[in-house]
Every structure is written in C-alpha cells, then in structure tokens.
Amino acid sequence: MKIIIVGCGKVGAALTAQLSREDNLVTVIDTDSIVVRNVSNTYDVMGIVGNGASYQVLQEADIEHADLMIAVTKSDEMNLLCCVIAKQAADCHTIARVRNPMYREEREFIRKKLGLSMIINPEHAAAMEMARLLRFPSAIEIDSFSRGRIEMLRFKVPETSKIVHMSLRELAGALQYSLLVCAVERNGEVYIPDGNFVIQAKDSLSIITTPQNAESLFKKIGVHTNKVHNTMIVGGGEITYYLAKSLANMNVDVKIIEKNKDRCEVLSEALPDATVIYGDGSDQELLKEERIQNMDSFVACTDMDEENIILSLYAKEKVSSKVVTKINHLEFNDVIHSLNLDSLIYPKHITAEYILQYVRAMKNSIGSNVETLYKLMEDRVEALEFIVNQNCRMIGIRLQDMKTRPNLLVAAINRQGKVIIPGGQDSFEAGDSVIIVTTETGLQDIHEILAE
Structure with missing residues (x-):
C-alpha cells in the first residue's frame, strides 16, 4: 500500500x-x-x-x-x-x-x-484503558475484543498462588474452568505455551476470559481482585478529564491534583463529582495531606515521564491496589520496565495500534479482515481478532487438523455472542470472530495462520 x-x-x-x-x-x-x-x-x-x-x-x-x-x-x-x-x-x-x-x-x-x-483521540483511548485497569486492578494490562465480550488479562502470578508449579493441562482440570493461557513472559523471554508448560511464581500470564467470569477466575487461582473505590490522579490534562468522567460512572471517588490554577477551575466546572486540588503533585507533604495512604489507586498523569515514574514508585508503597503510570516517550523501554512499575500506559503507542489495525484491515483478502489488534509484551506478541467471511477456505476444518504456524494460538471464538475457548474438535464458521495470539507479527489475513 x-x-x-x-x-x-x-x-x-x-x-x-x-x-x-x-x-x-x-x-x-x-x-x-x-x-x-x-x-x-x-x-x-x-x-x-x-x-x-x-x-x-x-x-x-x-x-x-x-x-x-x-x-x-x-x-x-x-x-x-x-x-x-x-x-x-x-x-x-x-x-x-x-x-x-x-x-x-x-x-x-x-x-x-x-x-x-x-x-x-489518543487521550480518550488511553483514559479508557486506564479505566479498565482500575475496574480490575489485579491485571497489569487488559485488552478488549468482540466489543467487550472477550477480554485478555495479563497478571503476575503471586508466590502464594495455588497454580505455581502446575502445568497448564493440570490447571484446567484443577479449576474445572474453561481457561486458556495465551502467552507467558518469564525473565524477559516470551512463550506461547502448550499444555505441558509449567507455571512459576512471578510469571506474567495473559489469559482469555469474559468480563463476567474474570473476578471468579482470579479468586480460584488465588489472585486478589482488590476492587477500587477511590483514586488519586496527579496531573489535570485531557486524559485525566476523560478518566475522571469514566470513573464517576463506575462510582469511584476521584481526587485530582493539578498545579495550574486556571486548569483547576476548568476541571472543577467540568467534573462536579471529582475533588480538584490546586497544588504540586510532586510535593510529598501535599500527597500526605491529601491522604495518599488511604487511597486504593493512584494515576501518575503529568506531562513529564520522569515525574510520573518517581510518583508511581512512591505511590506503590502507599496505595493498596493499583498504580497506573502514563509514559509519553517510547524510548528507554528496557530501563522503564526494569523499575517494576505496576501498569504502564503509552498514549502514543495506543494511537499507533489503532491506526495499524485499520491499515491491516484495508489490506485484507476476501477470506477475513483484522477487526482488532493489540501489540503485547513490548511489541513481541500480537493479539488479533479476525472476522471469518463466508468464502474463507478454513471454514469447517477442525483445529486439530489445521497445520498452523509455530508460536501461534487460536485463543477464542465468538459465535453470535457466545464465547468459545476452542479445543481440537472446534472449527470456524462464517461470521465467527476469531482471536489469534502469536509471536509472528504482521499477519493481515486469517489464512496466514497456516504453516507454509
């Protein structure tokens, strides 16, 4: 093109x-x-x-x-x-x-x-991603497919979790729950696991589930959900505006700290349900005065990456559930990730992701097209949602009979609103939306999941 x-x-x-x-x-x-x-x-x-x-x-x-x-x-x-x-x-x-x-x-x-x-709108897209994380704070990252019917959640396995040292095959039987682990990050390496893969403490797992089942699933595997009832946001930009409006609809109490007086007045008028504080959010004494230690969650949302990182490291020791950090620049990823921050949001990266999704959809062949696209684990993994059209030649073929590329997983099928975690006997039907997780980046058509 x-x-x-x-x-x-x-x-x-x-x-x-x-x-x-x-x-x-x-x-x-x-x-x-x-x-x-x-x-x-x-x-x-x-x-x-x-x-x-x-x-x-x-x-x-x-x-x-x-x-x-x-x-x-x-x-x-x-x-x-x-x-x-x-x-x-x-x-x-x-x-x-x-x-x-x-x-x-x-x-x-x-x-x-x-x-x-x-x-x-990158600010609105970033705010919606932050809101999803605050709705489910145990997750490091949440990506939504099929218009919200399916979610991919990434979380770190606690050392005390009952799933440590279990293989994925044992995990499915022990939970008596239809669960698919799509990707694992361990010590900087990324895996698309099979049933023999054994989970270790501190692994970063990406799982497919529905929003309705996510909370009960996390309880079963010993991960606390820690629902958020309040949050403190430092920085009063456009992301904060969109995020505060979304959190108000979730009945979450919002406290915003902004150092520009005029902006405080704008936010106070636009967000009547939020508490807006005029002050420097990097002032440790102010944070204590505003009771950061009583907050469930914290969002560092200033225009300076360095300030956001320092604030987040401080907040991790104070708040009970979730810390979200906005990062403006895409450089120094390795350094930033080595700091063991909670959840990172890159508005510019989200913007590029949405546009790339549209470009791939434009390039699709007659068999399918890219409906949704997420780049995961520092761009090393892609999760794509394809719509299967009537003339797709893969319709009716059982998954166990398909010869797919290595390091690729058919993670979920949405069929007329019903979510299927597929097994070897399942096959595609016209109209299905199919979620693929792969380390083979750049797929533009569902036929490309097949091995050459």
Missing part, C-alpha cells in the same frame, strides 16, 4: 517504523527539515519538507496514487484540513488524530461530513 503520513512526531515516527516494516510504501511530510531527514534516513522512506495541507506538497507526495493519508500533527484543525484536501485531491482513505474534547461529541458528525475513514 502507498501511505502518506503528515507529522513526524512520536506517533508519526512509530507509525512509519511499523508500516514500513510491513512492506508499505511510506512517504512522510513535516515542516521541520531535520525531523524529516532523521525519520526518512532511519526508516528508509521518502521524506518531504512542507505543509501537509498544501495541495502542491501533497502532489509532490503523489497523493493521486495514495491508498491512505494519515494526519498526526500537533494541531487537530491541521489534521482535519489535511484530510479534507487529500480527499478532494484523490480518492484515498484518510485518518486524523483529533484530541480536543470539544470535538468529542461531534466526532461522528465530523467524520461523516468530511468523509474521513477514522478519527482517533
């Missing part, structure tokens, strides 16, 4: 890296010549210095033959204008990053009227 990316910031660079790696012909546009040169040289893509809303610049990027234009500059209005001009210049798909909450309620109206394929 021929793809034009306008804006070479963190999201633009992350998209360029992934899309160029998947054999797409990528052209990047930015007004900063140094940034364009760095991105084009690093990822071996074509770079153009200029305004992405200029028809002349888009012509130089060969917009007439482009399949997709993605606008991820710092300005919402610029992104929308880029997409409008691209639609007028060529019959291509367009995606715009739009962050201002003012446009949130009008998102579908704007998308339809301007003819956009997709609008992505």
Whole structure:
C-alpha cells in the first residue's frame, strides 16, 4: 500500500517504523527539515519538507496514487484540513488524530461530513484503558475484543498462588474452568505455551476470559481482585478529564491534583463529582495531606515521564491496589520496565495500534479482515481478532487438523455472542470472530495462520 503520513512526531515516527516494516510504501511530510531527514534516513522512506495541507506538497507526495493519508500533527484543525484536501485531491482513505474534547461529541458528525475513514483521540483511548485497569486492578494490562465480550488479562502470578508449579493441562482440570493461557513472559523471554508448560511464581500470564467470569477466575487461582473505590490522579490534562468522567460512572471517588490554577477551575466546572486540588503533585507533604495512604489507586498523569515514574514508585508503597503510570516517550523501554512499575500506559503507542489495525484491515483478502489488534509484551506478541467471511477456505476444518504456524494460538471464538475457548474438535464458521495470539507479527489475513 502507498501511505502518506503528515507529522513526524512520536506517533508519526512509530507509525512509519511499523508500516514500513510491513512492506508499505511510506512517504512522510513535516515542516521541520531535520525531523524529516532523521525519520526518512532511519526508516528508509521518502521524506518531504512542507505543509501537509498544501495541495502542491501533497502532489509532490503523489497523493493521486495514495491508498491512505494519515494526519498526526500537533494541531487537530491541521489534521482535519489535511484530510479534507487529500480527499478532494484523490480518492484515498484518510485518518486524523483529533484530541480536543470539544470535538468529542461531534466526532461522528465530523467524520461523516468530511468523509474521513477514522478519527482517533489518543487521550480518550488511553483514559479508557486506564479505566479498565482500575475496574480490575489485579491485571497489569487488559485488552478488549468482540466489543467487550472477550477480554485478555495479563497478571503476575503471586508466590502464594495455588497454580505455581502446575502445568497448564493440570490447571484446567484443577479449576474445572474453561481457561486458556495465551502467552507467558518469564525473565524477559516470551512463550506461547502448550499444555505441558509449567507455571512459576512471578510469571506474567495473559489469559482469555469474559468480563463476567474474570473476578471468579482470579479468586480460584488465588489472585486478589482488590476492587477500587477511590483514586488519586496527579496531573489535570485531557486524559485525566476523560478518566475522571469514566470513573464517576463506575462510582469511584476521584481526587485530582493539578498545579495550574486556571486548569483547576476548568476541571472543577467540568467534573462536579471529582475533588480538584490546586497544588504540586510532586510535593510529598501535599500527597500526605491529601491522604495518599488511604487511597486504593493512584494515576501518575503529568506531562513529564520522569515525574510520573518517581510518583508511581512512591505511590506503590502507599496505595493498596493499583498504580497506573502514563509514559509519553517510547524510548528507554528496557530501563522503564526494569523499575517494576505496576501498569504502564503509552498514549502514543495506543494511537499507533489503532491506526495499524485499520491499515491491516484495508489490506485484507476476501477470506477475513483484522477487526482488532493489540501489540503485547513490548511489541513481541500480537493479539488479533479476525472476522471469518463466508468464502474463507478454513471454514469447517477442525483445529486439530489445521497445520498452523509455530508460536501461534487460536485463543477464542465468538459465535453470535457466545464465547468459545476452542479445543481440537472446534472449527470456524462464517461470521465467527476469531482471536489469534502469536509471536509472528504482521499477519493481515486469517489464512496466514497456516504453516507454509
């Protein structure tokens, strides 16, 4: 596919890296010549210095033959204008990053009227992921499939858990519960396990379950759910606004600490159910005064990664259930993960994930398409949801008769709202949504799960 990316910031660079790696012909546009040169040289893509809303610049990027234009500059209005001009210049798909909450309620109206394929709001997407984690704090990470009917939860196995030293085959029998462990991270190594895999303490397990069964399942395996009743958020940006609104609907008490007085007034008016404190959230005495030690959960959501990390390390010793840390930059992942923080949220990574999902769906063959895509365990594992179409040649073949790629697992089937944890006798039917977990990244069609 021929793809034009306008804006070479963190999201633009992350998209360029992934899309160029998947054999797409990528052209990047930015007004900063140094940034364009760095991105084009690093990822071996074509770079153009200029305004992405200029028809002349888009012509130089060969917009007439482009399949997709993605606008991820710092300005919402610029992104929308880029997409409008691209639609007028060529019959291509367009995606715009739009962050201002003012446009949130009008998102579908704007998308339809301007003819956009997709609008992505990274702050709202990050806030929804944080809300899922606070709803189920025992999990390190929660990914949702089939419009919320299926969830993949990642958690660390406590040393006291009854499942330590059990094989996965023994685990299924002992729990008398339909459970599938999709992926395991142990000492920096990632495994797609089979029934003989033996669980050890401190393993990071990713399991497939339904939201209704998650709590009872965690109780059975000896992991406390620790429901959250209150939370403290440091930083009053747009993510905090969306998160506080979502938590209010979950009857969670919210306390926000923000050091900008004007922003405090805006938040107080917009969030009547939240307590907004004017002050410096990095002040240890203020945190004590606001009773951080009585909080169930804590969210470090300032604009500075260093401050978020330090606050989270401090909060881990104080709060009872959950600490969530927002990370803005994608570099130094190894260092950040070595700090043993609780749950990390990367808004820019989430944005790139959503857009990559759409690109893969565009490239699908007639057998299926990518409905959902998550990159797990520092991008070493992908969990994909495919919709099986009527002309898929894999329909009716039992899973035990399929020769699938190594390090790949058929994790779940959603059939008309019924969730199936598949065994060897199960097969695909038209209309199924199928979840695949694999270390083979870049799959675009369900037929690609088969071994060559």
